[in-house]
Amino acid sequence: MSFWSRWFGRKSSSPDPAASTGTSTPATDPRxxxxxxxxxxLSARETTQSVTRHEQDFGLRAVISGREVSLFLHRLHADTRELSPEAREQAIEHFLTALSQTEEKTRLSWEEARPRLRPVLRPLTFGQGLELARPGHAMVGHEVLPFLRELISIDYEDRAAYLQQEELESWGVSFEEVLAAAHANLARFVPLSTELYERHPGPIWSIESDQFHESSWLLRPGFLSSFEKKVEGRPIAIVPDRGTLWIAGDAHSETVARLCESAEREYQASARATSPALYTVDEAMRVVPYARPQEDELAYRVxxxxxxxxxxxxxAQKRQLDQSKGGEEEGGYFVANVMLASPKGSPETFTYCVWSDEQGPGDLLPEVDLIALPETKEHVLLVPWEEVRRIVGDRLVAEPTLSPRRYRPTAWPTPEMFEHLRAAALE
Structure with missing residues (x-):
């Protein structure tokens, strides 16, 4: 029996991209x-010169009237999937006509764009495939929570676009000023209501909006903390997709378990997945990842x-890097997989990756819970990430251009380092 079978009880694997984005196989996926x-x-329109698909997102790239544009089709698909075939055709035609007309106009000035800005919460890798292919078209935003970033949406009557760096530079204003305007617009113009989704054992509130910005309210300073008197216990929230924000309290373990289950299920089923995690507020009322105060089975689920x-x-980052730079099969560097697994007999779940002496100095390792270092085919050290970084030191160098963070090994650990790694390894 191999090490992996003994330790995990089954073969470990990285998350299924289709399972985590709600997609099916190409033969059956309605998207x-x-x-x-x-x-x-779009290809049939006279003003369209070329059309290609996004490698890592549900959308298209096109050259319309000599200008490159990027289309993200999540919202159009969601808006039209319940329509009749005739109404769906009309909506698609209206969308493409509005797109062409918008692209033929001069880019919006700061004064024109300002009332259209909204903050939006997206996974960290959202849109990065386009950014790798076209560096000058990087989306404007910043990381606000682990593996999540805040972007700026420009909302038109018929579509939404993401603010890109070159457009921001043309306005001559700072990102902070843009962000403040986007938050002011969210508070002022988006209709907001809260509905009591469940009452027992503790209340769960659902945030409702008619403009697909429900998850954005998690970004509003003080919004989550404002539910302290409406819930029982510490306020906690889930944003499994763009249009879902549930808020409850952590006084009842059944309520926390309900949110854990709902967050993971909806995240894996959604075409607009955001996060399967739970969030809360710290002493300064800032939104932070939620962790259970006590070490119990529910803490493992959180x-x-x-x-x-x-x-x-x-x-997702690995797929983007493999496509943009060429995987090891094409002579490019090796981007290590992140795998998710539970040891036999344990309710705990870990992320881990393999670092072997067969990998080269240009390879990229992720920041995970555990690093697996094979000594032989039957003997593998599982060492916590913090211990590996402490012991090998500058033999793992952070790659500053990548989010989420990855590290380049400069050399394999020395025999002396391996002695320390064996002492730090999990039993």
Whole structure:
């Protein structure tokens, strides 16, 4: 029996990208048919010179009237999937016509764009495939929570676009000023209501909006903490997809378990997945990842949500890097997989990756719970990440351009280092 079978009880694997994004196989995925249909319709328009698909997102790149544009089709698909075939065709045609008309106009000035800005919460790797392919078109935003970032949406009547760096530079204003305007617009113009989703054993509130910005309210300073008197215990929240924000309290373990279950299920089923994790507020009323104050089985379930998000985001990053730089099969560097597994007999879930002496100095290792260092085929050291970094020191160098963070090994650990790694390894 191999080490992996003995320790984990089964073969470990990285998260299934289809499972974590709610997609099916190409032969059965209705989004694939929708994407192909919009692609065909856009290609047939006289003003369209070329159309290609996004490698890592549900959308298209096109050259329209000599200008490159990027289309993200999540919202259009969600808006039209319940319509009749005739109404769906009209909506698609209206969308493409509005897109062409918008692109033919001069880019919006700061004064024109300001009332249209909204903050949006997205996974850290969202849109990074486009950014790697076209560095000058990087989306404007910043990381606000582990593996999540805040972007700026420009909301038109018929579509939404993400603010890009070159457009921000043309306005001559700072990102802080743009962010303040986006938050002011969210508070002022988006209709907001809260509905009591469940009452027992503790109340669960659902945030409702008609403009697909429900998850954005988690970004509003003081919003989550304002529910302290409406829930029992410390306020906690889930944002499994863009249109879902549930808020409850952690006084009842059944309520916490309900949110854990709902967050993971909806995250894996959604075409607009955001996070399977739970969030709360700290003493300064800032939103932070939620952790159970006591070490019980529910604490393991809470940690699983955060680790599932990490594994899925690292998997998405690996696919983007492999496509942009060429995987090891094409002579490029090796981007290590992040795997998610539970040891036999344990309710705990860990992220881990393999670092072997067969990997080269240009390879990229993720920041995970455990590093597996094979000494022989049957003997593998499982060492906590913090211990590996402490022991090997500058033999792992952070790559500053990548989010989430990865490290380049400069050399294999020395025999002396391995003695320390064996002492730090899990039994």
């Amino acid at each position: 694939e048919f929708f994407l192909a249909h919009v692609e065909q319709r 940690r699983r949500g955060h680790r599932l998000l990490a594994a899925c985001e690292y998997s």
